[in-house]
Amino acid sequence: MPETTDLSGVPSLLEMLVKRLVRPVDDATIERAALHVHDWIGCAFAGSAQPVGHVLASALETEGTGACLALGQTKTFPPAAAAFHNGGLGNVLEMDDIHRTSRSHPGPVIIPAALAAAQWTGATPQKFLAAVVHGYEAALRIGRSVGPGHYALWHNTSTCGVFGAAAAVADLMDLTPEQTVWALGNAGAQAAGPWRCRHEPVMTKQLHTAHAAQDGLKAAMLAKHGLTGPRLMLEGEQGFFAATAPDADPAAVNATPDAQWLIWETSFKPWPSCRFTHTSIDAALDLHEQKPDLDDVKEVLIETYTDSAVICDEPVPTSEIQAKFSLQHVVSATLINGPPGLDQFRGAALTDSAIAELRTRCRIAETKQFNDAYPQHYGTAVSLTFADGSVVDASRADALGDPENPVAPEAIENKAATLMIDAGLDAGTITEIRNTCRDLPRSKNLSELIQSLANAAGS
Secondary structure, eight states, rough: OSSSSSTTSSOOHHHHHHHHTTTTTOOHHHHHHHHHHHHHHHHHHHHHHHHHHHHHHHHHGOOOOOOOEOOOOEEEOOOHHHHHHHHTTTTTOOOOOOTTTTTBBHHHHHHHHHHHHHHHHOOOOOHHHHHHHHHHHHHHHHTTTTTHHHTTTTTTTHTHHHHHHHHHHHHHHHHHHHHHHHHHHHHHHTTTOOOOGGSOSHHHHHHHHHHHHHHHHHHHHHHHHHHOTTTTTTTTSSHHHHHHTTOOOOOGSSSSTTOOOGGEEOOOOOOSSSSSGHHHHEEEEEEEHOOOOOGGGGEEEEOOHHHHHHHTTOOOOOOOHHHHHHHHHHHHHHHHSSOOOOGSSSHHHOOHHHHHHHHHHHHEEOOOHHHHHTTTTTOOEEEETTTSEEEEEEEEOOOOSTTTTTOOOOHHHHHHHHHHTTTTTHHHHHHHHHHHHGGGGOOOHEEEHHHHHHHHGGO
């Protein structure tokens, strides 16, 4: 079908984006990328020990051998198989990094694709980390453009992450600007991930990230060999925006071209639950420290923005994943027990009588204040109304781990260590991984990191 407007002489959104991606990456941003890699490693190892991780590992039985690491496995595999396997792991426990305005988690898609391509091409650590930065940039710029209408039905981490995976691999494979546009165009042709998996107790969400990592990698590999792709994939007739984003903001893709790399806007998650619950947890922690008499609490009011109120309204969670998406559960568990670890979403915590009873006193309300600030800020207020009518409250405009409320690098390392302990890794291996991630921006080759990850398979 011909275009209704002749755009043949106008640079496309993807062509303009690729110009942004060729900029060099400064040393501080390389260091930042290494922190995201370390964060993803912890998340992915923890995911590998979960049932869905075991299923993904079993699928490797049908793959051949190659040069690329699959976390938790003693054998190595072809790049696409490794990207798929590793891509399915980082989001399992809901502790992966997050970018607010794109409503996406870039790490679980982009880092596995870049890691596989870096091993395959023999890239230096610095080139690998720069590719991660470029991948984040592509995914987050497109992600912030798609609008709430897209997010209502589509999993942005997958649909926009596939562009980031393609951009990262294109960088590592030294694609020309034209080839990179082809790769991004064909990545968009494969973008998928409807949100039906939210409504059933299934493992499909991990298939979203696995496919996005693999499909982005394949799009770049094929572009290197001459497979052309549509330069107008985003804004063109019957393109990505037309098909999936009814209120897209195309200008957002290339807005603020001289701004710092968007990886700096990406948040780290300290708590093992949906990011939409984190300001509620932080506010509940403030109240917990006041040691209120919870038996005397008549109502727990959780005021928040619409996406949090809709997606995380689960008054009676019966599974770990439901608990991670339950404002009632996270607030009740935090008020009673303090900082929520992995154990607060598993086993006995789900049926704990005190937590279950307090959940019944929770009420969720959407407010204009928090809706107006969203998605730039994921704010929440939690208030306790006592039997005598008195009220105590706490609020947070931004969650712990956001750029406005950052966590120290050591906290990210400790989080990764906790997750790797949960996966059964021994202390020596965890320390080795920590040290190689710290040194990665200055290392001469990637083999030290790969070896430390491989050693974990036998720990």
